[in-house]
Amino acid sequence: MMSVIACITFEHDLRLVLLAAVICIAGSWCAISLFTRVVATGGLQRAGWLVLSTIAGGATIWCTHFVAMIGYKVDLPIVLDPLITAFSLLIAVIGVGLGFWLATARGPLAPAAGGAIVGLAISAMHYGGMIAYRVQGIVSWDNHYLLASILLAVVFSAAAVHVAVQTTFRHHKAMAAGLFVTAVITLHFTAMTAFRIQPLIVEPGQANAEALLTLALAISGVALLIVISGAASYVIDDRARADSFERIRQLALNDSLTGLPNRASFREFMACEVQAVRRDGGELAMIGIDLDRFKEINDFRGHAAGDEVLKILSGRMRTSLAEGEFIARLGGDEFAAVHRKHNEQSLRSFLDRLEKALTQPIHLDDYQFNPGASMGVAIYPRDAKDLETLLSNADLALYRAKSSKADKICFYEPEMDEAVRARRSLAGDLRDAIASDRLEVHYQVQTSVSTGEIKGFEALLRWNHSERGYIPPAEFIPLAEEEGLILRLGEWVLRRACADALTWDPAYRVAVNFSPLQFIHANLGALVISVLMETGLAPRRLELELTESAIFADRDRALHMLRQIKSLGVSIALDDFGTGYSSLETLRSFPFDKIKLDASFIREVERSPQAIAIVRAVLALGKSLDIPVLAEGIETEGQLALLHQEGCDEAQGFLLGRPATLPDILEKAKGRVVRFAAGR
Structure with missing residues (x-):
């Protein structure tokens, strides 16, 4: 362990080591994030995410290795064989792709097995890349560190892929990315600790530091482009998923015809308001609304006209709302409104605004429709101690309003409405x-x-x-x-x-x-x-x-x-x-x-x-x-x-x-x- 630390500290340019670490961390996060999409999708979409995660993972491993390798201090001329260097990149990409593909297969051992193949690919890429590292000297290896480096790469890679597919884990992507970084870093620096050079100076000289630094920056630039491309794909998909989720949520919580909140949204809002009244005090008015003569429109003018009436009345009610007030369509010609009651005048004002919105004439082509509505009001906590009872009592008051020829707005009255409740029970x-x-x-x-x-x-x-x-x-x-x-x-x-x-x-x-x-x-x-x-x-x-x-x-x-x-x-x-x-x-x-x-x-x-x-x-x-x-x-x-x-x-x-x-x-x-x- 101390030898590995000494190798990093004294035998490497720490600036390039830091650059390699940044590449490795960013690339590993990108590769693992893309790989989680492979796990979560199927068909052609899975194939697309597999290609992106393979390129990101292979490029991250290769770029980290060569930037860190260039940072290895050696006072001898260095030459990199271009053909072998390119071949090592191919090894990394193919190995990561094969491992990621196997990890998504069925079976409890598939993720670990796929991760182990990724670890072997990291090792093969590293030692293949070191063959391209030509230096005037005799190269030898410490077999103990060499075997240890391969073992570390396999173990940490297997753990990284296994954690990545465990979507029930909290922060599983961060854990998997950390393990993947560990696999790449421990392989490289343990392997470099195993690396030995016996100089054979025929013509004294030093490595071209500026040329190597330029090469390292170029490789880093390529790595950055690959990481950015992968991250952009992930972010775009994430944004698209979020937008789709929001659209689905809007459809689930809003009425498609009128745009008003629907029954589910109404109950959610009411539950929050009841909790707020319990916490802060005050009263909450629940108003049930049922349109009058709406069936007349559907029967004599058709459902298209009925839909138009609903949209017009919904728009009127929406524009009449003040801060803290709420209106929802429960279905058909049934609506519900909520008002945080400050005093009797504030509630009366709200009811007057609703009544005005619901009684003004509507012109449909050559036909004038005079709408109207019955409203039933129940007050929390005066008329009910829980949400369900409040809704039920408002419904009873509404039922009485619909039966009355004179009063189109009825407040819940226990003596009168309990008789209605008994009749409904019967x-x-x-x-x-x-x-x-x-x-x-x-x-x-x-x-x-x-x-x-x-x-x-x-x-x-x-x-x-x-x-x-x-x-x-x-x-x-x-x-x-x-x-x-x-x-x-x-x-x-x-x-x-x-x-x-x-x-x-x-x-x-x-x-x-x-x-x-x-x-x-x-x-x-x-x-x-x-x-x-x-x-x-x-x-x-x-x-x-x-x-x-x-x-x-x-x-x-x-x-x-x-x-x-x-x-x-x-x-x-x-x-x-x-x-x-x-x-x-x-x-x-x-x-x-x-x-x-x-x-x-x-x-x-x-x-x-x-x-x-x-x-x-x-x-x-x-x-x-x-x-x-x-x-x-x-x-x-x-x-x-x-x-x-x-x-x-x-x-x-x-x-x-x-x-x-x-x-x-x-x-x-x-x-x-x-x-x-x-x-x-």
Whole structure:
């Protein structure tokens, strides 16, 4: 060790040693950095990085060696064989390329094996280069130092390449570059310690120091160019990767249509703001925003117009923001805003700015759209103690604002909004009940008033909640309509009722009620055909009940659809007659198979002459149009007797049979006869 240090200190020009060290450090860093790209890529890209790292590594080894070799002090004339010198460079480049290539192969020993080949290449280059070193003297070698130099080069090179491929190591590139520098330096100076010259002076003279210095500088210049080229490639790629990452990050955190932050960015910002409020105090306002009448634009002007509206409104809101305020698009026509509340006035100012941005008219070609929005506000930490609850409470306030005709900005109010939360929870339970087939269909008998003969059964949906027990249809049917579940619910009931009716003997008719929303949005004709084919029920055994309100939403379309369904052989009944429009034009335009008289009139017939008059009028209308009339809500013998006397065709109510499950209905239907007193 001391001999090596003495060789460096006393037998070399320290200026050139320092220059060689700079070349070695810079080149090693460049070569290892480029090699890490080889490890991280594949295909042609890997091949390109392999070529660059090979040139950088081979040139670094060769330039370091020859600058340091020129710095070796010898008072004898020196000549460098150009052919052998060039060949030594080729050895370095080929050896490094082969080692780097092998290091990227599969297997746990591949990096170390590849690094060992690089170490052998360093050694072969050095001793090949020393053959080109011609001096007037007898050259000899100390074999111990010679073998030690090769061993050091192999060990440190293997370690350097092994560390370079371990990307999980912290600072692995710096460690690998340091080991590579050590491999080159220890090989050179240990080998130079092994180098011995016995002068044979035929003609006394000295080495041309200026010429050698010039050569060293030239070699250093070449090395510098190679290192700069490799480093530039690495930096360009690194910058490109950083730019690509930033673009991907921008796409991940920003809405592509409006340029506003998206849901992920919003949640990230909110989490930071909540932490800041916890640390510094104060309050944070979270505002949920939902555009009004946006569906109108998409439906009547197309999605391109809808996108344009979103971009215009987003731009307006963005320009209305003050310092510390934030706006994001969560999806569709939903937005969210954040305001660090200083006082009530600052929050009110922010809401006013948002409202102004969202209500000014928008001109699209020859069309003027008057936008608007509902906003729900929740304050942290007054209304919530954590981020999730804050978002939920703002959403509840927004839901109330959307339902209100007067207040388009609603603040979270526990008493009012908890009722909304409970309703939403019930809606979630209903959604789960539909998905898991936990609903029930009960059936109520419909009989002939004159004979008591069973004519059919009406299918009535029931929901036995796991905690609340049976929930009235008047509560969960409107909820299903509000939450967009009514189409699934109606299809489920129709399919179950048809499947159940197929098991009845005799083959009674089954009546299924349809909601106006089902009638508006669903393709009833296709659905009815699909269910009948799936269950095998004869069309004549199915009766669909609907109210006039379902027809009046789109009269022409509704009547066309009813004619399609009736052409299948399915019966159509007009339900709740007398409570809605009760339009004679509707009865004239469509030949209904049955009119169902609403129960509200039947309840009054025993004590109200007006109710009796209405019942008589409807029954007379049915006879004149040749449409059977079914009276609902029969609960007393007196009501049934009056209907019998007035010539009503069919009846339905608790007196004749309460709604029951399918097994109960089948049991009661066996041998069932409704008896009437003589003369009724």
